[in-house]
Structure formats: structure tokens, C-alpha cells
Amino acid sequence: MRAVVPHCTIDGPSGVGKGTAAKWLARELGWHLLDSGAMYRVAGIAAIDAGVPVEAPAEVAGLVRTMDVRFDGGIDDDRIVLEGREISGRVRDEAAGMLASRIAVFPEVREALLDAQRAFLRPPGLVADGRDMGSVVFPEAPLKVFLDASAEERAHRRCRQLWEAGKQATMADVLADIRSRDARDRGRAVAPLAPAPDAVEIDTTDLDVASVCRRILGLVRERGLA
Numbered sequence: 001m002r003a004v005v006p007h008c009t010i011d012g013p014s015g016v017g018k019g020t021a022a023k024w025l026a027r028e029l030g031w032h033l034l035d036s037g038a039m040y041r042v043a044g045i046a047a048i049d050a051g052v053p054v055e056a057p058a059e060v061a062g063l064v065r066t067m068d069v070r071f072d073g074g075i076d077d078d079r080i081v082l083e084g085r086e087i088s089g090r091v092r093d094e095a096a097g098m099l100a101s102r103i104a105v106f107p108e109v110r111e112a113l114l115d116a117q118r119a120f121l122r123p124p125g126l127v128a129d130g131r132d133m134g135s136v137v138f139p140e141a142p143l144k145v146f147l148d149a150s151a152e153e154r155a156h157r158r159c160r161q162l163w164e165a166g167k168q169a170t171m172a173d174v175l176a177d178i179r180s181r182d183a184r185d186r187g188r189a190v191a192p193l194a195p196a197p198d199a200v201e202i203d204t205t206d207l208d209v210a211s212v213c214r215r216i217l218g219l220v221r222e223r224g225l226a
């Protein structure tokens, strides 16, 4: 099944816009969407709620394997329900992002999330966004994209998003958060953030979202995936 269902992975660092691009592409193609970062965020929240210390990898991994999480909404309505409680707002918080980045360094936790991520690969196709979608989770993906941009540009984008959502944020705080998350994501021993050898790398620093989306859609078509 995995070899024949068309799929495209979009990896890259925090705030690069891969979530926006992945959502747009999935909508455009009518494919499923996997926001793998949300899975790590939910896992962190599940640990906190269950009183499991986030620095105890085996316990967090055990919890991840048994947690009851549902991604109920469609592409435009990311409703996430954990153990019967809606946690969508908490999942999007910067605090959940930092928590996710902390538990994501543990191989046991990454392993525990693999099956749940791979289960998203179903007809008619999948767009998967994250850090290791092309390198680890879907190594046979027929199209792998790696987006990058300077930390400053990513902090600008993230700030704009937060302000538009009515949240308070300063450039200095957001930039510091992005830098510390980068260091952890790129520096971890297992599945560090890095382009897969066969990924198409796109530097988006001077590109707007629409150009990035068009470029990826062009690659999907060039490869005969849609």
C-alpha cells in the first residue's frame, strides 16, 4: 500500500511555513494531511496531564502507545481530542511546542509515534509535514521537500501569525525560542532535523507563501503524482 499511494513529505525547521504549505497542498490535491508536530505536541500534553515526567522516555513512550487521541477536524479545522477532551488550543501554544521539542529527543518516543504517523498514508494521497518525514517516517516517499529560511525571517513569520491570532509576542522572545528549538531539533542524536539526501531543498527566505506552494505543486505534477 505504502509504495503505491502518492505522497509528498515537507520537512524543515520551526516557523519556516511548512504547515501552511502542507495544508494548502493537501487541500489543492484532495489528499490527507499529517501534521506530525501536532503528534509530538499532543504527546507532551498527555505526559503533563498524566503526571508523567517529560524527562522519563520509557514512561512517555508507554503513554504515547496507549493514549486515545483523535484528529477529528478536516484540513481546515484541526480539532484534536485527547482522552475525550478537546485540546486544540493547548496544542497550538508555544509552550506545547517547547514541550514537544523536549520529548522529541528520545528515540523511544519517536519509535512509539511511528505507526500512528504511517497510518495516515491512505488513498488518495498524503502530504506529511515535520522534521523527519522524508528521512525516517516515509523514506520511500516519491517526493521529499525540505524548506529552510533564516532564523530571523522565521521569527518574523511566527510573530505575524501570533499577532494575527490576537496573541502577545515579541520578536526577541520568538527568535530566542526558534534558536533554542533549532539547536535541539538539529542537534539530537536520533532523527536530527536535516534534509534527506534525495530531498529538494528550497530556501524560502525571500519567497512568499504562494510561490513556495506553487513550486511544490509543480514538483508533484512533474513527478506524475497528481
Ligand code: DC
Pocket (backbone or CB within 6 Å): 014, 015, 036, 037, 038, 040, 041, 097, 100, 101, 104, 129, 130, 131, 132, 133, 181, 185
Ligand atoms: O512543527 P512543530 O513546531 O509543531 O513541532 C514541535 C516540535 O516537535 C519540534 O520542535 C520538534 C518536534 N518534531 C519532531 O521532532 N519531529 C517531527 N516530525 C515533528 C515535530
